Amino acid sequence: MAAGNRRMFLSGAAGAGLAAAGTALGRSASSGDDRLGVALIGCGGQGMAHLRLLAGNPQVRVLYACDPDTARREAAAQAAGVAAVPDLRMVLEDAQVAAVWIATPDHWHVPAALLALRAGKHVYVEKPCSHNLREGRWLVEAAQQSGLCVQHGTQSRSSQFIARAVQLLREGIIGRVCVARAWNVQRRGQIGRAQPSEPPRGVDYDLWLGPALYVPFQANRFHYHWHWWYDFGTGDMGNDGVHELDYARWGLGVETHPTRVAALGGKYYFDDDQQFPDTQTVLFEYPGEAAAGGQRQLIFEMRLWSTNYPHNVDNGVEFLGTDGHMVLSKRGKLLVFDAQNRRVELPDLQPAQADLAAHHDNFLAAIRTGTPLAADARTAHLSAALCHLGNLACRLGRSLDFDPATEHILHDQEADRLLGRSYRDHWAVPLAAAARA
Numbered sequence: 277m278a279a280g281n282r283r284m285f286l287s288g289a290a291g292a293g294l295a296a297a298g299t300a301l302g303r304s305a306s307s308g309d310d311r312l313g314v315a316l317i318g319c320g321g322q323g324m325a326h327l328r329l330l331a332g333n334p335q336v337r338v339l340y341a342c343d344p345d346t347a348r349r350e351a352a353a354q355a356a357g358v359a360a361v362p363d364l365r366m367v368l369e370d371a372q373v374a375a376v377w378i379a380t381p382d383h384w385h386v387p388a389a390l391l392a393l394r395a396g397k398h399v400y401v402e403k404p405c406s407h408n409l410r411e412g413r414w415l416v417e418a419a420q421q422s423g424l425c426v427q428h429g430t431q432s433r434s435s436q437f438i439a440r441a442v443q444l445l446r447e448g449i450i451g452r453v454c455v456a457r458a459w460n461v462q463r464r465g466q467i468g469r470a471q472p473s474e475p476p477r478g479v480d481y482d483l484w485l486g487p488a489l490y491v492p493f494q495a496n497r498f499h500y501h502w503h504w505w506y507d508f509g510t511g512d513m514g515n516d517g518v519h520e521l522d523y524a525r526w527g528l529g530v531e532t533h534p535t536r537v538a539a540l541g542g543k544y545y546f547d548d549d550q551q552f553p554d555t556q557t558v559l560f561e562y563p564g565e566a567a568a569g570g571q572r573q574l575i576f577e578m579r580l581w582s583t584n585y586p587h588n589v590d591n592g593v594e595f596l597g598t599d600g601h602m603v604l605s606k607r608g609k610l611l612v613f614d615a616q617n618r619r620v621e622l623p624d625l626q627p628a629q630a631d632l633a634a635h636h637d638n639f640l641a642a643i644r645t646g647t648p649l650a651a652d653a654r655t656a657h658l659s660a661a662l663c664h665l666g667n668l669a670c671r672l673g674r675s676l677d678f679d680p681a682t683e684h685i686l687h688d689q690e691a692d693r694l695l696g697r698s699y700r701d702h703w704a705v706p707l708a709a710a711a712r713a
């Protein structure tokens with residue numbers, strides 16, 4: 277199936293009847309249990325972090341741990357005392373499941389979310405919400421049409437510390453904010469070089485691939501290492517950088533896509549198989565609403581071979597305003613300086629790191645009472661799209677002109693085609709929420 281087609285991904289054998297699945301809030305009427313029935317899809321490191329919180333949350337009843345790797349799903353199921361299943365479709369067929377947490381590799385994020393929404397389940401999807409820009413748009417449309425809750429795993433959106441810093445920016449503590457500079461600086465390891473081999477015992481590799489085009493199993497593009505391959509991941513810009521890009525965009529006050537993207541970077545340090553850059557500088561320009569004075573820039577820097585951190589923090593954002601600047605990090609750092617570079621004291625603001633439990637609670641409150649989501653599908657898409665556009669500009673080695681309204685790259689057919697991807701045919705059927713006549 278061509279990447280440009282507005283399609284979803286669902287095996288025909290499992291499609292029938294999924295739309296009817298789900299009882300109100302996933303509660304068991306016979307037991308009188310008013311806890312929300314939930315399931316985890318993807319039992320890697322972040323998935324287990326979610327599972328530990330969910331298992332201790334009195335608002336929910338965890339029903340499934342799902343993963344195509346037998347060892348992972350059984351370890352997760354044993355830890356939480358729940359059922360272990362290999363295929364997410366088995367989870368979605370259970371009417372007691374009201375919401376799913378998706379912590380799969382990136383190439384599964386939107387396919388799994390679309391399947392879940394079609395089955396009547398609320399969705400918490402890990403960052404980045406999409407593997408590519410086209411899928412992000414499908415997710416936004418599916419969320420709107422389903423009326424269900426979609427929460428993105430950028431938990432800084434539920435941090436009162438970050439929210440207060442953004443409020444200070446809105447109140448003009450550094451004047452008009454013109455530029456945000458985000459960074460992701462850390463020392464990662466090599467993934468080495470490898471050749472195709474047989475998958476490990478107990479791994480359903482075909483299911484792990486899912487909608488992605490077939491490539492043979494290779495150890496250094498499997499667990500976690502999939503991040504660094506075009507077919508499955510989004511590089512570290514999508515892995516860690518999306519957090520900083522998200523609250524950089526929040527603080528900058530832009531609620532649309534950029535119109536211009538320029539990037540430089542590559543593998544300056546690693547000599548291994550990974551495809552994404554270890555060094556990257558990306559510049560996004562937002563035109564603003566006025567002919568002059570409304571423009572803004574967002575700059576992203578990434579170095580995966582260093583521990584020399586800007587402002588002594590590995591991940592953060594610096595906001596540059598007409599009357600000063602602010603340094604903000606999800607690690608709990610906030611510094612404000614006036615136009616003369618003098619420190620502005622903020623005695624009433626207590627530093628705090630991003631709170632995953634608070635993000636869970638916001639999602640559950642949205643399901644139960646309609647509380648606004650901290651990181652809904654549109655918010656997720658606008659931030660994840662920065663990763664996709666930045667990676668693409670760096671990969672092609674040229675600037676991109678982007679139309680925020682149509683979500684197409686202008687005057688560059690090759691780049692525009694790469695906003696999506698191709699899928700294995702046996703996973704593709706029309707999606708009513710995304711298809712157009």
